[in-house]
Amino acid sequence: MLTNEDIQNLIDVFTTKEEMKEMISNLVTKEDFLNLQTAVDAYAQKADAFFRKMVMLSHKVDRHEKWFHLIADKLGIKLEY
Numbered sequence: 001m002l003t004n005e006d007i008q009n010l011i012d013v014f015t016t017k018e019e020m021k022e023m024i025s026n027l028v029t030k031e032d033f034l035n036l037q038t039a040v041d042a043y044a045q046k047a048d049a050f051f052r053k054m055v056m057l058s059h060k061v062d063r064h065e066k067w068f069h070l071i072a073d074k075l076g077i078k079l080e081y
Contacts, residue, residue, distance in 0.1 A: 015023070072079045 069079060
């Protein structure tokens with residue numbers, strides 16, 4: 001037969017309905033996950049576009065630098081940097 005102490009120990013171990021409802025309400029939903037995934041995808045697309053523009057800009061700067069050296073050679077000017 002269970003004593004009051006045994007019953008109290010069982011109550012301490014198991015969660016109540018209210019505690020269970022509170023734990024469930026704090027769980028992440030599918031919608032929360034999809035919203036996060038959408039935000040991460042949007043950021044990744046923006047980052048990809050930014051990096052592509054930076055690569056294009058880098059190539060443009062390299063091309064201009066090459067032209068400056070060609071012009072300097074033609075004019076007999078030594079470029080220092």
